[in-house]
Amino acid sequence: MEGERRPLLEVRNIVKRFGGLVAVNRVSMEVYPGEVVGLLGDNGAGKSTLIKVISGVYRPDEGQIFFEGREVRITSPMDAIRLGIETIYQDLALAENLNVYSNIFLGREKLKKLFNLIPVLDHEYMMQESKKVLDRLGIEIPSLRNKIKTLSGGQRQSVAISRSIYWNAKLLIMDEPTAALGVTEQRKVLNLVKTLSAQGVAIIIISHQLYDVFQVAHRLVVLRRGEKVGERLTHETNPDEIVSLIVGAELVEGGQRG
Amino acid sequence: MERVMGGQKEWLYRLGRAWVAFFLLGEIVVFSIIGTGFFSARNFQNILVAATTILLLAAGETFVIITGGIDLSVGFVMGLACVVSAKIMVMLQAASVSQGLSILLGCASALLFGLLPGLVNGALVAKLRVPPFIATFGMYGVAYGLSEILCNNVPISGLPPLVGFIGNGYLLYYLPGKALTFFSPPQGIGRADIRAMIPLFPNVFVFSIIAVAIFGFILARTQFGQHIYAIGGNIDAARRAGIPVEKHLIRVYMISSFFAAMGGVMYTLRFVTGRADAGAARMLDSVVAVVIGGASLYGGTGSMVGSIIGTLIIAMLETGMVNLGLPTYNKYVYVGIILVLAVLVDQFFPEFVRKGE
Amino acid sequence: MSRTQVIARVGRNWVILFLFLLCVIFSFTGRGFLSLKTLNNILLTSSPALLLAAGETFVIITGGIDLSVGFVRGLISVISAIVIRDLYALGYSPYFAIFCGIVVGVLLGFLPGLVNGILVARFRVPPFIATLGMYGIANGLALRYSKGFPITFLPDEVGEIGNGFFFYLLPGRLFTVFEKPLGLTEAEARNLVGIVPYATVIAFALLFVFGFVLSKTQFGQHIYAIGGNIDAARRAGIPVEKHLIRVYVISSLFAAFSGVLSTLIFSIGTHTQFAASLELFAIAAVVIGGASLMGGKGNILGTALGVFVLSVLEVGFLMSGILPFYRYIAVGAILVFAVVIDQLFPEIVYD
Ligand SMILES: Nc1ncnc2c1ncn2[C@@H]1O[C@H](COP(=O)(O)OP(=O)(O)OP(=O)(O)O)[C@@H](O)[C@H]1O
Ligand SMILES: [Mg+2]
Numbered sequence: 001m002e003g004e005r006r007p008l009l010e011v012r013n014i015v016k017r018f019g020g021l022v023a024v025n026r027v028s029m030e031v032y033p034g035e036v037v038g039l040l041g042d043n044g045a046g047k048s049t050l051i052k053v054i055s056g057v058y059r060p061d062e063g064q065i066f067f068e069g070r071e072v073r074i075t076s077p078m079d080a081i082r083l084g085i086e087t088i089y090q091d092l093a094l095a096e097n098l099n100v101y102s103n104i105f106l107g108r109e110k111l112k113k114l115f116n117l118i119p120v121l122d123h124e125y126m127m128q129e130s131k132k133v134l135d136r137l138g139i140e141i142p143s144l145r146n147k148i149k150t151l152s153g154g155q156r157q158s159v160a161i162s163r164s165i166y167w168n169a170k171l172l173i174m175d176e177p178t179a180a181l182g183v184t185e186q187r188k189v190l191n192l193v194k195t196l197s198a199q200g201v202a203i204i205i206i207s208h209q210l211y212d213v214f215q216v217a218h219r220l221v222v223l224r225r226g227e228k229v230g231e232r233l234t235h236e237t238n239p240d241e242i243v244s245l246i247v248g249a250e251l252v253e254g255g256q257r258g
Numbered sequence: 259m260e261r262v263m264g265g266q267k268e269w270l271y272r273l274g275r276a277w278v279a280f281f282l283l284g285e286i287v288v289f290s291i292i293g294t295g296f297f298s299a300r301n302f303q304n305i306l307v308a309a310t311t312i313l314l315l316a317a318g319e320t321f322v323i324i325t326g327g328i329d330l331s332v333g334f335v336m337g338l339a340c341v342v343s344a345k346i347m348v349m350l351q352a353a354s355v356s357q358g359l360s361i362l363l364g365c366a367s368a369l370l371f372g373l374l375p376g377l378v379n380g381a382l383v384a385k386l387r388v389p390p391f392i393a394t395f396g397m398y399g400v401a402y403g404l405s406e407i408l409c410n411n412v413p414i415s416g417l418p419p420l421v422g423f424i425g426n427g428y429l430l431y432y433l434p435g436k437a438l439t440f441f442s443p444p445q446g447i448g449r450a451d452i453r454a455m456i457p458l459f460p461n462v463f464v465f466s467i468i469a470v471a472i473f474g475f476i477l478a479r480t481q482f483g484q485h486i487y488a489i490g491g492n493i494d495a496a497r498r499a500g501i502p503v504e505k506h507l508i509r510v511y512m513i514s515s516f517f518a519a520m521g522g523v524m525y526t527l528r529f530v531t532g533r534a535d536a537g538a539a540r541m542l543d544s545v546v547a548v549v550i551g552g553a554s555l556y557g558g559t560g561s562m563v564g565s566i567i568g569t570l571i572i573a574m575l576e577t578g579m580v581n582l583g584l585p586t587y588n589k590y591v592y593v594g595i596i597l598v599l600a601v602l603v604d605q606f607f608p609e610f611v612r613k614g615e
Numbered sequence: 616m617s618r619t620q621v622i623a624r625v626g627r628n629w630v631i632l633f634l635f636l637l638c639v640i641f642s643f644t645g646r647g648f649l650s651l652k653t654l655n656n657i658l659l660t661s662s663p664a665l666l667l668a669a670g671e672t673f674v675i676i677t678g679g680i681d682l683s684v685g686f687v688r689g690l691i692s693v694i695s696a697i698v699i700r701d702l703y704a705l706g707y708s709p710y711f712a713i714f715c716g717i718v719v720g721v722l723l724g725f726l727p728g729l730v731n732g733i734l735v736a737r738f739r740v741p742p743f744i745a746t747l748g749m750y751g752i753a754n755g756l757a758l759r760y761s762k763g764f765p766i767t768f769l770p771d772e773v774g775e776i777g778n779g780f781f782f783y784l785l786p787g788r789l790f791t792v793f794e795k796p797l798g799l800t801e802a803e804a805r806n807l808v809g810i811v812p813y814a815t816v817i818a819f820a821l822l823f824v825f826g827f828v829l830s831k832t833q834f835g836q837h838i839y840a841i842g843g844n845i846d847a848a849r850r851a852g853i854p855v856e857k858h859l860i861r862v863y864v865i866s867s868l869f870a871a872f873s874g875v876l877s878t879l880i881f882s883i884g885t886h887t888q889f890a891a892s893l894e895l896f897a898i899a900a901v902v903i904g905g906a907s908l909m910g911g912k913g914n915i916l917g918t919a920l921g922v923f924v925l926s927v928l929e930v931g932f933l934m935s936g937i938l939p940f941y942r943y944i945a946v947g948a949i950l951v952f953a954v955v956i957d958q959l960f961p962e963i964v965y966d
Contacts, residue, residue: 594751
């Protein structure tokens with residue numbers, strides 16, 4: 001189905017070195033609108049490095065990035081955000097001392113004029129807008145006036161996701177979004193991923209939980225030691241094949257490594 | 259941590275670490291050239307004596323700061339110990355206990371009593387999770403209030419005369435070519451001999467440096483010391499590694515207040531009086547000394563040697579300026595500037611080297 | 616509201632209850648504590664402390680600390696007094712001299728904060744260190760300009776402004792506005808009560824304006840965000856460095872207000888080493904008022920309550936004949952108590 005459309009994001013031959021170490025070696029991949037791509041690989045395979053290149057944390061040493069068909073240079077996280085690429089890091093980047101809607105509007109607070117003169121925060125507006133986006137995504141949080149501190153891990157994750165959605169993320173990158181969550185909370189986040197994808201948001205998801213990725217991803221990209229070693233449509237593969245790609249086929253077949 | 263660096267970069271890195279030592283050296287050179295009589299055994303010994311208060315407070319503060327905490331109470335805990343020791347000496351003397359015994363008991367009980375504020379601070383920080391700044395600031399108020407009440411707001415006087423003899427005495431007295439005695443000057447010598455006599459190793463400095471050396475060793479070489487660095491580096495990791503974090507923290511605050519108490523006792527010995535405000539102005543100096551010595555207030559770094567150098571930098575500045583006849587208020591300005599510079603250099607030097615790698 | 620919500624609310628506002636309790640106790644133990652005079656006294660003497668603590672509130676919310684405010688206040692007090700004294704001595708009108716003293720003091724107040732802010736925000740010097748450096752510098756400079764003595768011989772008008780009241784009341788007889796009634800006998804003068812000191816009004820006005828900034832504006836919101844999670848604030852595009860510099864400027868500006876006000880109230884410019892404990896009391900007030908040194912929490916109203924707890928304690932102890940040193944012990948205990956209480960009570964959760 002993706003074949004006929006233009007990819008939202010395309011990276012070509014990305015190389016990222018740290019000193020002598022090649023963390024990402026000539027990796028190419030693309031993501032289509034509304035598509036969920038699972039990025040898999042063992043520890044140190046280069047997954048985080050690759051998405052950090054896309055989200056502007058690192059600059060690639062070689063390679064090109066295309067977004068909506070145009071070549072772009074992403075030199076800072078703000079560049080990425082301006083393009084519509086939002087990244088949800090594992091530490092979530094929420095201000096725990098502020099409430100839900102304040103976090104959704106963090107840095108882009110809605111203001112109103114007091115006495116037509118003094119700009120002050122428009123709490124009512126921010127609250128209503130936040131409610132709308134949470135409803136749209138089917139997220140339940142008792143009250144948006146609650147501080148993040150009082151929320152569960154999954155609820156926090158949802159707030160972080162809603163924030164990027166409210167600000168029109170076209171591509172959402174999630175680095176191990178379910179790692180710290182309990183079973184129920186994991187399921188909620190995965191459902192959220194499906195909802196978003198149905199609404200046309202493209203998503204790159206990194207996870208070590210194969211089961212999770214198989215549930216939500218349309219396509220899987222596997223990295224090993226910085227290189228892309230395979231790419232499969234989810235419905236055309238199975239966990240065993242993916243595992244052998246991740247760890248290197250020769251190991252699974254009982255062969256020896258150099 | 260192993261560092262692989264080329265010769266020149268290695269050299270730069272070392273320079274970045276050692277700049278405080280160079281700074282101290284520079285201070286000595288400058289004051290010796292422009293000051294009069296600065297470069298003499300007598301003057302250097304005076305500097306060491308003057309430095310004992312900061313040295314002791316800084317030694318204790320080093321432990322606390324390495325854990326990522328701070329102890330604001332040391333100045334007034336020092337005052338409390340000063341008052342307690344003086345008061346006990348006076349009381350024992352009134353009960354016609356011998357001078358030596360009353361001094362010994364006075365000092366010992368003040369040191370023992372000095373463990374208490376640390377115990378409370380440590381328990382608040384470790385068990386009740388009160389931020390160190392608040393816990394020790396609370397103790398700052400309590401210790402000051404207590405000591406003023408104990409001494410009725412007047413410095414305690416009337417201590418045994420032997421106190422001053424010990425506090426201002428030296429370990430060795432050397433009369434070149436004639437005599438060498440311990441603790442007291444040679445008996446029956448002439449006026450000219452007194453002038454020629456060289457006293458060596460001031461008692462209070464000797465007492466202090468022994469304590470500092472012992473705890474410097476503990477910090478640098480023992481498992482306990484290692485754990486303190488671990489706690490300061492990453493307290494959660496330390497907990498998960500099975501380090502008894504709470505117990506260690508309590509110990510650390512007790513060490514700090516023990517050193518503060520020792521500062522108070524040394525003050526009593528030197529000035530033969532018990533004052534509640536004996537260490538009031540020295541608390542921040544001690545923090546400054548530790549930070550100049552390379553410790554970070556975020557915890558995890560710092561060393562006893564560094565703190566000693568930091569202390570000497572401040573003491574040298576103070577005495578050097580007095581020697582030059584400069585008004586002392588300038589000292590505050592310079593110490594402030596050196597402090598900020600110290601942190602800036604620490605921050606940018608390794609950075610600079612790393613970027614070059 | 617559910618039970619836990621009620622408990623949380625009471626716990627979060629314990630300081631109001633505590634303040635009330637203190638007042639009740641002191642009305643029994645202190646003769647004449649419950650009087651208009653005492654109230655005025657508390658209001659007047661706490662005005663400089665209120666300002667100091669209000670500025671500190673901003674810094675503490677960002678997760679920083681400003682140790683320099685006590686000595687900056689001293690420095691500004693000394694300099695504004697010198698300006699007033701010298702201009703007056705040169706023959707200028709006292710009001711012009713006072714005006715210049717105030718302006719110079721407030722303008723100079725920008726500087727220490729600017730330096731602190733740049734060190735903290737741009738050079739990543741820990742706030743404790745940066746402001747401790749400024750502490751030394753301000754102390755040295757203040758000693759240099761005052762030569763260790765209070766600046767005296769200010770025109771009488773200084774005291775009239777600093778100690779003036781909006782209303783004067785001679786119970787049962789007279790009521791005047793702005794001016795003291797003229798031609799009173801000595802006995803009458805003793806019974807005269809001033810109501811609402813100017814100094815307090817100025818302090819409250821400043822507190823109100825900056826309290827508004829903190830709680831209602833985007834800048835205020837960003838300060839809380841910075842204190843809550845500085846990385847999150849950066850990634851959300853908040854100009855963290857600029858805001859931090861502003862916060863330290865606000866803090867030292869308030870220290871300057873406080874210094875100028877204390878010159879006006881006491882008619883002398885003072886700088887003593889005792890001032891070093893002023894910032895510690897200011898920090899104590901902020902923390903008692905509900906702020907956390909970890910940042911992200913606190914507000915001006917709470918800080919004001921914290922200051923009143925400290926000054927009611929001071930005046931109450933004095934009037935009850937308790938030695939002033941007990942106050943230090945009490946403050947230390949309350950401070951620790953405040954933090955422990957804060958941890959004990961849960962966050963308010965809405966359903
Ligand atoms: N900032 C850095 N400096 C130096 N080396 C780095 C840096 N970041 C990553 N690396 C190295 O690059 C390689 C790829 O790391 P990366 O974090 O991308 O792996 P990952 O696939 O995300 O692994 P994990 O599943 O453990 O998160 C690793 O060998 C890592 O040590
Ligand atoms: Mg990773």
